[in-house]
Amino acid sequence: MLQIDYFFSTLSPYTYLAGTRLEEVAARHGATVAYRPFDIGALFGRTGGTPLPQRHDSRKAYRLQELRRQSAKTGLPLNPQPMFWPVNGAPSAYAIIAAARSGQGDVGALTHAFLRACWAENRNIAEDDVIRDILAANGFAPDIADRGMLMAAETYAQNLEEAVARGVFGSPFYIVGDDRFWGQDRLEDLDLHLSGKI
Numbered sequence: 001m002l003q004i005d006y007f008f009s010t011l012s013p014y015t016y017l018a019g020t021r022l023e024e025v026a027a028r029h030g031a032t033v034a035y036r037p038f039d040i041g042a043l044f045g046r047t048g049g050t051p052l053p054q055r056h057d058s059r060k061a062y063r064l065q066e067l068r069r070q071s072a073k074t075g076l077p078l079n080p081q082p083m084f085w086p087v088n089g090a091p092s093a094y095a096i097i098a099a100a101r102s103g104q105g106d107v108g109a110l111t112h113a114f115l116r117a118c119w120a121e122n123r124n125i126a127e128d129d130v131i132r133d134i135l136a137a138n139g140f141a142p143d144i145a146d147r148g149m150l151m152a153a154e155t156y157a158q159n160l161e162e163a164v165a166r167g168v169f170g171s172p173f174y175i176v177g178d179d180r181f182w183g184q185d186r187l188e189d190l191d192l193h194l195s196g197k198i
Contacts, residue, residue: 098151
């Protein structure tokens with residue numbers, strides 16, 4: 001079966017702005033999605049990216065404009081400067097990894113719920129109570145991340161290594177075979193690629 005490897009960070013506003021469009025694309029083409037959350041700060045350090053605080057003011061100003069425009073375009077409300085950000089992305093990533101490993105439930109909806117919590121609801125996605133609430137609200141056992149923490153931590157580290165090895169340098173990032181697509185604004189291209197049009 002066709003698989004889309006989905007590399008992302010729960011700290012990325014652009015990943016939030018993707019909404020659940022990836023899952024819609026996958027469903028159209030009978031593809032599965034392999035969810036691979038990773039540490040975006042560590043990725044930047046290894047692939048030439050610049051963390052937001054170190055970027056030039058012109059880049060920071062453009063980012064805010066772009067987030068506003070993309071929020072309007074996608075219809076997804078977004079707070080470009082959320083109350084709890086930056087925050088430790090590992091706990092929410094561990095929860096997603098453990099949920100995906102369980103083989104049950106809608107991991108796409110869960111992933112989007114964590115992103116929405118950060119970027120639209122001003123919730124701290126590193127807090128245990130928030131993680132448990134989001135897991136439960138999306139049909140997963142609220143303690144699934146606790147029970148699978150060691151496995152999830154190891155997978156989180158492996159995802160970073162795989163991301164670097166496969167040419168990932170940002171979030172969201174979609175890979176099908178040797179073809180790579182960076183950014184929520186490339187989901188249309190991914191769809192066209194899977195249709196054999198590009």
